[in-house]
Amino acid sequence: MQTRNKAALTRRQFVAAGVLGGAALAVGCKAGNQGNWDFFTDAQALDLTALCDQIIPADGFPSASQAGVITYIDRQLFRHYRRHRDAYRDGLEQADALSRKSFAKALADATPLEHLAIVSAVEKQNPTFFDLVRRHTMEGYYGSPRHGGNRDGVSWRMLGLAEPPVRGRAQYDLRKGAAS
Amino acid sequence: MKRVNAVVVGAGAAGGIVAKQLATAGLSVALIERGKWYTANDCRKDDLRNQRVTVLGNAFGPDDEGNPRVAVDARGVPSIVLPSEGQYQNDAACVGGGTLSYGAQAWRYMPQDFRMRSTYGAPQGSSLEDWPISYDDLEPFYDQAEYEIGISGDYSGTPFHGPRKRDLPMPPLVPNREFGILESAAKRLGLHPFHLPMARNSVPYNGRGPCMRCRWCCGFACEVDAKNGSQNTVIPVALKTGNCDLRTECMVKEILLDDRGRAHGVSYFDADRHLQQQLSDIVVVSGCATESARLLLNSKSRLFPAGLGNRYDQVGRHLQGHHYTGASGYFDFDTYDDVGPGASIAIIDYNHGTPGLCGGGMLANEFIRLPIHMVNGLPPGTPKWGLGHKQAMRDWHKRTIVVFGPTQQIPTASARVTVDPSVKDKWGLPVVRFEGNVHPHTFDIGQVQAKRAEAWLKEAGAIHTSISAGRPDTVSAGQHQAGTCRMGNDPQGSVVNKVCQLHDVDNVFVIDSSVHVTNGGFNPALTIMAVAFYASGELVRNWKGTGYRS
Numbered sequence: 105m106q107t108r109n110k111a112a113l114t115r116r117q118f119v120a121a122g123v124l125g126g127a128a129l130a131v132g133c134k135a136g137n138q139g140n141w142d143f144f145t146d147a148q149a150l151d152l153t154a155l156c157d158q159i160i161p162a163d164g165f166p167s168a169s170q171a172g173v174i175t176y177i178d179r180q181l182f183r184h185y186r187r188h189r190d191a192y193r194d195g196l197e198q199a200d201a202l203s204r205k206s207f208a209k210a211l212a213d214a215t216p217l218e219h220l221a222i223v224s225a226v227e228k229q230n231p232t233f234f235d236l237v238r239r240h241t242m243e244g245y246y247g248s249p250r251h252g253g254n255r256d257g258v259s260w261r262m263l264g265l266a267e268p269p270v271r272g273r274a275q276y277d278l279r280k281g282a283a284s
Numbered sequence: 285m286k287r288v289n290a291v292v293v294g295a296g297a298a299g300g301i302v303a304k305q306l307a308t309a310g311l312s313v314a315l316i317e318r319g320k321w322y323t324a325n326d327c328r329k330d331d332l333r334n335q336r337v338t339v340l341g342n343a344f345g346p347d348d349e350g351n352p353r354v355a356v357d358a359r360g361v362p363s364i365v366l367p368s369e370g371q372y373q374n375d376a377a378c379v380g381g382g383t384l385s386y387g388a389q390a391w392r393y394m395p396q397d398f399r400m401r402s403t404y405g406a407p408q409g410s411s412l413e414d415w416p417i418s419y420d421d422l423e424p425f426y427d428q429a430e431y432e433i434g435i436s437g438d439y440s441g442t443p444f445h446g447p448r449k450r451d452l453p454m455p456p457l458v459p460n461r462e463f464g465i466l467e468s469a470a471k472r473l474g475l476h477p478f479h480l481p482m483a484r485n486s487v488p489y490n491g492r493g494p495c496m497r498c499r500w501c502c503g504f505a506c507e508v509d510a511k512n513g514s515q516n517t518v519i520p521v522a523l524k525t526g527n528c529d530l531r532t533e534c535m536v537k538e539i540l541l542d543d544r545g546r547a548h549g550v551s552y553f554d555a556d557r558h559l560q561q562q563l564s565d566i567v568v569v570s571g572c573a574t575e576s577a578r579l580l581l582n583s584k585s586r587l588f589p590a591g592l593g594n595r596y597d598q599v600g601r602h603l604q605g606h607h608y609t610g611a612s613g614y615f616d617f618d619t620y621d622d623v624g625p626g627a628s629i630a631i632i633d634y635n636h637g638t639p640g641l642c643g644g645g646m647l648a649n650e651f652i653r654l655p656i657h658m659v660n661g662l663p664p665g666t667p668k669w670g671l672g673h674k675q676a677m678r679d680w681h682k683r684t685i686v687v688f689g690p691t692q693q694i695p696t697a698s699a700r701v702t703v704d705p706s707v708k709d710k711w712g713l714p715v716v717r718f719e720g721n722v723h724p725h726t727f728d729i730g731q732v733q734a735k736r737a738e739a740w741l742k743e744a745g746a747i748h749t750s751i752s753a754g755r756p757d758t759v760s761a762g763q764h765q766a767g768t769c770r771m772g773n774d775p776q777g778s779v780v781n782k783v784c785q786l787h788d789v790d791n792v793f794v795i796d797s798s799v800h801v802t803n804g805g806f807n808p809a810l811t812i813m814a815v816a817f818y819a820s821g822e823l824v825r826n827w828k829g830t831g832y833r834s
């Protein structure tokens with residue numbers, strides 16, 4: 105439970121930091137979107153958080169969004185994944201509609217249990233979008249921290265991998281060995 | 285621009301060696317490479333952007349922007365593919381080519397691999413053939429490659445390799461944990477496990493230090509420069525002679541022919557996309573199987589309206605790679621020790637000699653699996669997402685061993701590279717188009733190989749196993765691409781002769797993976813290198829000072 109609170113706090117701090125960064129950038133290159141994110145509106149980011157946090161929920165270790173997965177996806181929609189922008193816009197809209205239809209509330213306002221039901225439904229009804237989100241969530245969570253996800257190498261630590269990794273491990277005596 | 289003796293297209297595994305051999309023999313060489321020159325300082329260990337996991341692009345080229353290809357599926361429907369997608373069949377585009385970031389397994393093929401048709405007969409519908417050269421012809425050049433590029437390992441555990449005159453120049457790396465687990469199991473099964481050969485310094489060699497056993501090797505450049513490719517061995521030697529001019533970010537457009545049907549140089553786009561001409565006495569094409577075929581096909585002239593050397597419609601055919609099959613084993617104890625590169629132990633007991641199968645393949649443990657590889661590599665039945673998936677990642681990441689290997693691929697004439705009639709790249713050049721698929725006997729071999737891998741893992745104590753032996757219905761090429769400009773004695777059934785010279789044009793050579801007649805049950809790079817040493821040796825021997833006379 106403690107880990108969870110700590111992680112949640114980290115996320116709030118991060119969002120606060122994001123406001124500053126976002127504001128600075130918005131002047132130059134981000135037409136239209138004045139929120140906390142490069143691509144997503146704040147509402148879309150909340151919807152995506154609902155989906156990603158079911159794909160990788162919090163347990164003793166952070167959930168997808170707590171580890172920065174939304175940041176990862178958001179950034180890549182301005183970089184390598186520009187071609188998936190429409191898929192996210194449409195897919196999130198559909199997921200939200202599904203929530204309104206099934207539970208009479210916005211996706212962001214639904215409970216975690218309801219989120220689970222919605223993600224399961226999206227997996228069946230819109231498998232292309234689900235696979236995309238699943239893939240990107242895994243990449244953000246288990247990939248390199250430099251892209252905004254896997255914050256502080258949290259998933260690698262979870263797996264018991266040395267973080268930072270061991271460097272400089274030559275196992276032969278360098279003074280011996282074949283001439284060069 | 286000053287005329288040179290030789291233009292070499294592509295600074296990869298073969299091109300680097302050719303440039304070095306020609307330059308040290310005194311020929312002036314222009315080595316033209318479309319990619320950049322990365323050094324150890326540019327090494328970035330990025331799990332999502334390297335040469336193996338390419339979800340955010342290829343770290344070492346080509347870029348997704350402006351470099352499309354076209355893949356035609358089994359129903360005959362073409363679609364555009366990007367370099368970061370599997371169907372692009374990418375190797376790399378940079379100085380060093382694939383060897384900057386490869387896994388660096390450095391295998392000799394076995395004597396039978398050069399005589400596949402004589403050994404087995406050609407399965408129906410295949411174009412299985414013998415090479416026009418033998419293992420014995422190549423042996424001295426395998427040796428040269430092992431010593432000049434720098435290979436560590438130890439063959440003494442297996443009786444199945446071809447004859448060799450001396451040991452590898454470097455001892456193997458100290459075994460990792462998987463080696464110990466798999467070695468005793470293989471021995472109990474009556475197999476002959478050994479330290480696989482690697483183009484990687486285990487001790488200081490060639491003026492560079494040894495491997496420091498990191499987690500990120502296959503698909504990455506080496507930050508301590510302990511992995512040996514053409515970029516840190518032969519190319520620096522070529523440059524030091526003063527006879528070799530390396531031009532990076534330059535894309536060769538076509539080979540220029542004179543009125544008598546001989547080549548007199550190439551045209552290329554320089555880094556600023558200006559079209560340049562480099563005149564030369566000879567042209568050596570070393571762009572790797574898909575791009576070499578494209579360059580010949582895009583070099584059309586009055587004499588060769590269907591592309592250079594393509595009088596008999598052979599250029600681009602017999603495209604092959606390796607059908608990788610094997611198994612994953614899941615253990616109830618830790619198998620992972622975080623000591624790179626990971627792959628360490630192999631068996632070659634099964635490469636030849638199984639009744640009913642045209643060959644087999646080497647089996648080895650896999651390079652270190654990064655967490656991102658593991659996401660889809662969990663035991664069968666694991667939930668695809670949710671808490672169950674997360675828990676399984678924790679349960680199995682350090683308790684999985686993968687054993688697999690390159691299955692001998694049975695070539696067909698219909699698996700091929702052509703150029704697309706409409707799609708062009710950022711230079712305006714028609715792009716590679718893939719057609720065809722893999723001969724089904726390949727899958728029969730792969731199925732048996734996967735079972736063998738599984739049996740090995742079970743013997744080692746795996747409590748669950750899963751087999752990977754698919755039957756894809758597209759071409760197989762990728763990193764191990766080969767075979768588009770077949771070497772042979774018959775001009776109607778091959779593109780180059782046994783010294784890698786075009787049958788049709790005596791001063792154009794293709795020296796790279798394209799000339800492989802068959803691709804062995806092994807990773808191909810050392811054979812590509814040996815052929816490059818051999819063919820450039822022949823070239824230099826026949827060099828008359830002012831031009832090439834056959």
Ligand SMILES: Cc1cc2nc3c(=O)[nH]c(=O)nc-3n(C[C@H](O)[C@H](O)[C@H](O)COP(=O)(O)OP(=O)(O)OC[C@H]3O[C@@H](n4cnc5c(N)ncnc54)[C@H](O)[C@@H]3O)c2cc1C
Nearest residue numbers: 294296297298318377381382387388389536571797807809
């Ligand atoms: C991640 C990875 C792991 C691998 N692991 C292994 C392994 O463990 N063992 C093994 O044996 N093999 C391995 N390989 C494969 C090996 O790297 C290739 O087989 C080998 O590099 C091919 O050699 P080549 O000379 O034919 O072509 P390459 O090395 O690909 O070189 C061709 C070069 O030509 C350039 N070029 C092409 N067309 C043009 C043009 N028109 N103008 C200018 N330049 C051009 C390209 O940019 C490229 O740099 C691996 C490859 C990769 C990417």
Ligand code: SF4
Nearest residue numbers: 495496498501506624
């Ligand atoms: S495992 Fe060794 S050779 Fe490979 S990248 Fe790491 S240090 Fe370099």
